[in-house]
Amino acid sequence: MPRYAHANVMTGARRMEVRELPLPELSADDGLLKVEAAGVCGSDVKSFFSDLSPRVLGHENVGRIEAIGASAARRWGLAEGDRVVLEEYLPCGHCNYCRSSEFRLCLDSDPSTNPAAIRYGRTPVTTAPALWGGFSDFLYLHPRTVAHKLPEHVSAVEGTLALPISNGYEWTYREGRVGPGDTVLVIGPGQQGLGCVIAAKAAGAAKIIVTGLPSDKERLDVARQLGADHTLFADDPDLREQISALTGGDLVDVVIDTAAGNLATVSLALDVAAKRGRVIAAAATMKPLGELDFYKVNRKYLSLHGVRGHSYAAVEWAIDLIAQGRHPLHLMCSMEVSVDHAEQAILGTAGELDIPVIHASVVPA
Template sequence: MIRSEGIPKIMKALKIYGPGDLRYVETPVPEIDEDEVLVKVIGTGICAGDVKIIDGAQMFWGGGVLPKWVSEPVTLGHEFTGRVVAIGDNARKKYGLNLGDMAVAEQIIPCGECPFCMNGEHWMCVQADIYGSKKEIAEGSMAEYIKFYKNSRIYKVPESIPEKNTAMIEPLSCAVHTIERADIKFKDVVVVAGLGPIGLCDLQLAKLKNPRLVIGIDVRENRLNLGKEYGADYVFNPRDCDVVEEIKKLTNGLGCDVYIHCSGHSEGVLQGLKMVRSHGKYVEFSVFMNDTAVDWSIIGDRKELDVIGAHISGIEGYPVAIHMLDKKIIDVDKIITHDFKMEDYKEAFQIAKDGRQSIKVVIRS
């Protein structure tokens, strides 16, 4: 094992102890073994999922058909990069990393042994943990240091990518997987509903597929304006117009071919099912607070829809995201709107949750 000098024993971190109970605490710097990596965190993006963990969403704390996911107290954060300060010999050989390198781990820690892992579908691992969700075995990155665990999928990050932008690797990787799942064709009219960080990446990636139209929907003007800047042919605010009717006007009354939902709001589900044409495609990438109810007749008996889920970053997400940022194919500069020190976490989370001025909020140690 090789280690940098001056690694402290104690660090600051943001730990969740229960719904509404986020604390700025001192905690031991993680110890690593020969298969692991310790990095000094560069920055962590606040995900909508982090906000919903704090707010008590049943996705994380259990409810409906969903079992409890979070094991508290745990350090939050899964959108991160860092610089290597210690690395085990086995990890160094496996990943080709050295001290000082910028590195990222995928947000998921797969088991490597379940049927999905054995079939090359690690992101669907039945025993997987997500960084920032499980105490001691999947601690997150809202801290000064983070450990990349043994089964992590780790990548070196090129120095050509500005440090300030590297927290967007994870959201972009999710967008890559979502757009691959959408399987967009040249003739398609594509709607991206929810122009947050992932939605704005979805929009840019969808444009690269060169469909007939790409349309953005959101209730916040700053996000609609950026969507237009990123190449949307049209943007609509549901508070200002009947977006379903607007889409039908553009499609001779049929509706869109592909509807990509990433707002996390139940209204977006209903809107999409109304908006997508018969034999169209509905793609869901969202974390919801609670159950969403709808008459499923529209999926089968009325429209015979393809309903497709997209979960985190798939097999292609991280390598493609890193490549696209390295080659400046996708822009994230304008998506990152706010930057806070970790001790100012209350303001950071409030601004992220409000969303009227922010898009991506980053916390730095």
């Protein structure tokens, strides 16, 4: 085994630097992952465009257990050589959130509310042992790691879709309660939105509508191949009328905003949701929506539900779905780069390259 990991470290806004980072000395409670592939999430794009402390990005990680301590092996039910998908969360395991199966809300793994929190793809290299992200050939397995076994026949690149697809399942089925006969609108055809399409189809939705921008044409094409019945351009001035016509005037049972969470998308959701409909706010601008006509929530008896992340059960479902091979998931896997060129995968995900990218992966040599 080498003494160093080959990693691409984000050193500032739009800056990355390839470094050799020393592999840690392991104890009985932790381990080391040989990374096979790391998917690029929209949050990686946001981090890359921000001036954050140096870190190794990448939290949609697939790999093989390179080394594992005896205690960790018993606790995780894993052994050297096992293939796994990692969750980004590193929950404490004993707070109220963890004990009620909501460990994605654990403050010890939530950097948005706790600066000392640790999480894969978000923890700076100044926190030992530095190897917290998948844009590297090795990743440190903290004692609080949450891992899921991945079948041998699943490609590593398709395995990186487990988290975005699990988000779609969490938001669409577990939180949105989509069921047979429902009409669903997914705002945004990115990797999370396409995960919602897959979940809505699996849940038996009668009609699935997806909106996107003209620049999302390729993504909307993929949405149709994954089960969407109709795709519409979000900038059409008669978008609301089109949705009403597609539903026979009944409007939409469940609206899922994966696109922006801004005044335009939330207003659209409130407008086209049917009475007693459910609006799932999966995206947020992090700014007040001062002109939002909130009265529609009351008038239409809507349920407005904020969501974030995925549950353990959602990731298990996603891995099982990927393993079945019944969906053309390869259509989402549109770019692979080496660790040395990780920034290209981020720029592609951000739409800054000449090629359309839905889901990119960093694949160590």
